[in-house]
Amino acid sequence: MSELMEMLTRRGYFWQSFEIYGGMAGFVDYGPLGNALRRKIEDIWRKHFVIRERAVEIDTPTVCVEEVFIASGHVSCFTDVAIECESCGRVFRADHYIKEVLGIEIEPTIETVKEIIDEYDLKCVCGGRFREPFLFNLMFSTKIGPGKGKMGYLRPETAQGIFIDFRRLLEYFRHKLPFGVAQIGRAYRNEISPRQGVVRLREFNQAELEYFVHPKEKRHENFERYANVKVKLLDKNDKPHEVTLREAVERGIICHELMAYFIGKTREFLLEVGVDESKLRFRQHKDDERAHYAIDCWDAEVLTSYGWIEIVGIADRTDYDLKKHMEHSGEDLRVFVQFERPIRVKKRKIVPNMKKLGPIYRAKAKEIAKKLEELEVDDYVDSVTVEVDGEKIEISREFFEIEEVEEEIHGEKIVPHVIEPSFGLDRITFTVLEHNFDKDVVEGEERRVLRLKRWIAPIPVAVLPLLSREPFISKAKEIVEMLRNEGIYTEYDDSGSIGRRYRRFDEIGTPFCITVDHQTFEDSTVTIRDRDTTKQVRVKIEELPNVLKELLSSERDIEEFGEIFRS
RNA sequence: GCGCGGGUAGUCUAGCCUGGUAGGACAACGCCCUUCCGAGGCGUUAGCCCGGGUUCAAAUCCCGGCCCGCGCACCA
Numbered sequence: 001m002s003e004l005m006e007m008l009t010r011r012g013y014f015w016q017s018f019e020i021y022g023g024m025a026g027f028v029d030y031g032p033l034g035n036a037l038r039r040k041i042e043d044i045w046r047k048h049f050v051i052r053e054r055a056v057e058i059d060t061p062t063v064c065v066e067e068v069f070i071a072s073g074h075v076s077c078f079t080d081v082a083i084e085c086e087s088c089g090r091v092f093r094a095d096h097y098i099k100e101v102l103g104i105e106i107e108p109t110i111e112t113v114k115e116i117i118d119e120y121d122l123k124c125v126c127g128g129r130f131r132e133p134f135l136f137n138l139m140f141s142t143k144i145g146p147g148k149g150k151m152g153y154l155r156p157e158t159a160q161g162i163f164i165d166f167r168r169l170l171e172y173f174r175h176k177l178p179f180g181v182a183q184i185g186r187a188y189r190n191e192i193s194p195r196q197g198v199v200r201l202r203e204f205n206q207a208e209l210e211y212f213v214h215p216k217e218k219r220h221e222n223f224e225r226y227a228n229v230k231v232k233l234l235d236k237n238d239k240p241h242e243v244t245l246r247e248a249v250e251r252g253i254i255c256h257e258l259m260a261y262f263i264g265k266t267r268e269f270l271l272e273v274g275v276d277e278s279k280l281r282f283r284q285h286k287d288d289e290r291a292h293y294a295i296d297c298w299d300a301e302v303l304t305s306y307g308w309i310e311i312v313g314i315a316d317r318t319d320y321d322l323k324k325h326m327e328h329s330g331e332d333l334r335v336f337v338q339f340e341r342p343i344r345v346k347k348r349k350i351v352p353n354m355k356k357l358g359p360i361y362r363a364k365a366k367e368i369a370k371k372l373e374e375l376e377v378d379d380y381v382d383s384v385t386v387e388v389d390g391e392k393i394e395i396s397r398e399f400f401e402i403e404e405v406e407e408e409i410h411g412e413k414i415v416p417h418v419i420e421p422s423f424g425l426d427r428i429t430f431t432v433l434e435h436n437f438d439k440d441v442v443e444g445e446e447r448r449v450l451r452l453k454r455w456i457a458p459i460p461v462a463v464l465p466l467l468s469r470e471p472f473i474s475k476a477k478e479i480v481e482m483l484r485n486e487g488i489y490t491e492y493d494d495s496g497s498i499g500r501r502y503r504r505f506d507e508i509g510t511p512f513c514i515t516v517d518h519q520t521f522e523d524s525t526v527t528i529r530d531r532d533t534t535k536q537v538r539v540k541i542e543e544l545p546n547v548l549k550e551l552l553s554s555e556r557d558i559e560e561f562g563e564i565f566r567s
Numbered sequence: 568g569c570g571c572g573g574g575u576a577g578u579c580u581a582g583c584c585u586g587g588u589a590g591g592a593c594a595a596c597g598c599c600c601u602u603c604c605g606a607g608g609c610g611u612u613a614g615c616c617c618g619g620g621u622u623c624a625a626a627u628c629c630c631g632g633c634c635c636g637c638g639c640a641c642c643a
Contacts, residue, residue, distance in 0.1 A: 006579080016635090021633090082568090084640080156643080192640085192641050192642080195635090293643095443604060447604085447605080495596080497603090497606065498601095517602065534604070
């Protein structure tokens with residue numbers, strides 16, 4: 001275990017889940033500090049992706065009925081039969097492999113695959129034999145209700161809950177595009193072999209924004225905000241670019257302005273929570289790498305001790321999901337978009353003659369008439385063909401009239417496209433810890449210090465009596481009480497020497513320590529010590545809450561708030 | 568899933584080969600001492616991953632499981 005991971009465990013950032021029962025890979029417990037840190041990161045995410053957008057946040061179930069993922073394509077894309085070679089160890093999707101090698105399309109079930117392997121004596125490309133085929137399903141399944149119950153799945157992404165609620169959300173936004181809907185919550189993937197600490201979990205935390213736009217308007221009114229920001233890009237051909245976002249769009253490296261906007265916004269967010277910009281890049285998915293629903297995807301990747309890892313994916317999901325849910329649910333999920341000016345069109349319209357249709361076609365007459373009205377004709381034709389209940393019927397001219405009409409069209413129904421920035425909160429939390437873990441030397445001794453941004457530090461302030469005896473203790477406790485009443489999360493510690501306590505708080509990332517010393521009793525001042533520089537300034541106790549609030553929400557220097565006491 | 572290596576107090580680790588009382592360091596807690604950066608003294612707490620087998624006796628040997636690390640594969 002790395003020195004950092006050892007510290008994170010020991011000091012209460014992360015723990016192995018189910019530890020007393022032997023543990024289970026792919027699950028992690030957030031201890032007091034880790035939980036506080038992730039929540040602070042979530043709040044900053046909300047500020048950027050909800051408050052500063054035309055967006056809202058919702059919360060939908062993690063257990064979903066099976067229909068959701070049948071529609072979304074997750075069931076078919078997740079439930080595969082896999083085969084593994086016993087000599088080279090390679091794993092293949094059975095149906096793909098059989099199609100490629102034998103040219104046969106099969107029903108991907110374990111039995112069929114087994115039969116095929118026996119029948120054709122199927123071998124691995126290396127010549128080795130296959131083990132028993134096994135089911136390979138990345139979604140956790142469950143039964144809803146007692147007895148046989150209804151098949152359900154734990155969601156593998158938070159996004160579907162938003163698509164399901166689309167009609168309600170459209171109503172909420174008064175039918176006006178663009179709008180965004182966010183969700184922060186748990187998602188589940190039954191990974192085959194989760195590893196690397198919190199990097200690949202079976203239960204993890206996502207923050208996703210689904211930003212719905214008109215398909216022809218993939219722009220953002222605040223694009224200028226990031227247009228001149230330079231980013232490190234790696235396109236799908238592995239070609240690096242270091243250009244401004246405006247240039248990237250103009251040169252076609254990034255497909256559209258909206259994608260570029262969210263890349264800029266993502267970068268801003270990541271820097272604010274303390275990701276190291278020199279270890280950040282945006283990489284475009286290769287054609288064979290994209291999920292089934294995306295036409296384009298850019299990942300934010302960071303360099304960590306595990307190499308470059310993906311922490312954010314920004315995907316253009318187009319109208320894939322809404323269309324799928326329209327098909328499977330039968331609900332109309334389109335948006336009516338008004339034209340700026342109504343369009344006048346001349347049309348030739350068919351007017352059915354029911355008096356004649358009725359006696360001849362009887363029960364089918366009504367349906368035929370309906371189909372006839374839907375038809376558009378270019379010219380005065382003699383007959384048309386309609387399809388009723390799978391039967392093609394030719395209707396001759398005596399049964400209908402053709403009228404020329406002029407119609408005003410005020411708008412059209414479209415299926416919006418969705419751009420999805422999707423954040424892996426566990427990985428981001430871990431990255432922030434790794435990028436900010438540092439060692440330096442104070443008075444000849446090495447110290448470990450977590451240089452977290454002040455606004456995300458789990459314990460922002462600690463109050464310490466210089467000596468662990470009265471009257472220092474009482475005074476320090478009094479100050480703790482005052483700060484807590486002011487809403488500042490404050491810790492108290494009088495154990496061990498003062499230096500030892502400073503180191504403890506340096507290690508967990510507490511940016512400011514308040515020390516009650518002898519002078520406190522002469523002039524009602526205390527010292528504020530800065531974690532990063534170990535400098536101290538003297539501040540009046542009564543001013544402490546406001547000074548700390550200012551310090552914790554900015555990067556201002558403590559020297560702006562008081563006389564240097566020691567340095 | 569496969570292969571290799573590993574799992575001993577909160578943390579790091581010695582002991583395992585060659586079976587027989589589990590040792591250290593740091594941390595934590597209490598008291599004493601101490602006017603500012605892991606000081607010192609005394610004391611305390613706390614451990615062989617789980618299950619089975621071999622044996623008079625298992626941290627140690629054998630089998631299975633779980634977990635961790637690395638490589639392969641997987642990561643819609």
